[in-house]
Amino acid sequence: MTDTSTPExxxxxxxxxxxxxxxxxxxxQLERGDVALDASIALYDRGAKLKKRCEDELKRAEEKVAAITLDAKGTPTGTAPLDAG
Structure with missing residues (x-):
């Protein structure tokens, strides 16, 4: 898959x-330290939003996985919390 995202x-x-x-x-970019202060602040802000996006997507995926439980034959049976078991 080609990444078509841009910083905008x-x-x-x-x-x-x-x-x-x-x-x-x-x-x-932030670790290199060669970015102007204003640009660093904007990068940090975008980074915080990206981190939250990733965390939200991981949580959504975990919830989907948690909703799938299998019986002894390996057939999906319903929902169960992730940490049950």
Missing amino acids: TPVEELSFEQAMRALETVVD
Whole structure:
């Protein structure tokens, strides 16, 4: 899959994978320290939004996985919390 996201792409429109790649880019730029203060603040803000997006997507995925339980034959039977068992 080709990544068509840009730094201007709204965070809420990014897939989990796109958000992770964008977050890695932000962290790399901030760690290099060669970004002006105003740009650093904007990068930090975008990074915080990207982090939240990733956390939200992971939580959504965990909830989907938690909703699937299997019986002894391996057939999905319904829902159960993640930490039950």
